[in-house]
Amino acid sequence: MVKRTRFDDSSCPVARSVDAIGDWWSLLIVRDAFDGSRRFGEFQRSLGVAKNILSTRLRALVEAGILAVEPAADGSAYQAYVLTPKGEDLFPVVVALRQWGERHFFDPDEPHSELLDRRDDRPLRELTVLAADGRPVGSADTAVRKVAEPKRT
Known part of the structure; x- marks a missing residue:
C-alpha cells in the first residue's frame, strides 16, 4: 500500500490545511455539518458515500479537532457529530469554494x-x-514570505 504524503510539519499553511481536511x-x-447534518446516517444519505469511507473520514475529522462527537440531543443511543x-472556522473556506463554483461551473x-442570510x-x-x-487585494497584490522547509525523513 502506498504511504500517504503528510504535510503536518510543512511551513505552508495551505499544505497543513489540506493535510487536516x-x-x-x-x-x-x-x-453538510454546516447545513445541519449531525448523525452518521444523515451524512451517508446526503453524500451517498460508502459507510467505511464515511467512518474513516468522520474519525479523521474528529482526530483533527474539526468535528466532535456528542451524545444525540434527543437522548437516543446515537451519537452526533458537531463542528x-x-x-x-472553515465556514469562509466553504463559502469561498461555493462562490467560486457558482462563478465557474x-x-x-x-x-x-x-x-x-437567515436575517433577510x-x-x-x-x-x-x-x-x-x-482595500481589496488580488493575487498580484500579494507575496509569500517563505521559511526554510524542515527536512523530511
Missing part, C-alpha cells in the same frame, strides 16, 4: 442551491480578500 469527502462532510470552533441561468433571506455578498488597510 484530507480529501473532498471530508470537505463535503464539513459542508468544533476549529471546524466553524454553472451557466448564468442554471439553477443551483443558494446560501442565504438574501444571498451573501461575494467574499473579498482585504489588505490590513481595508
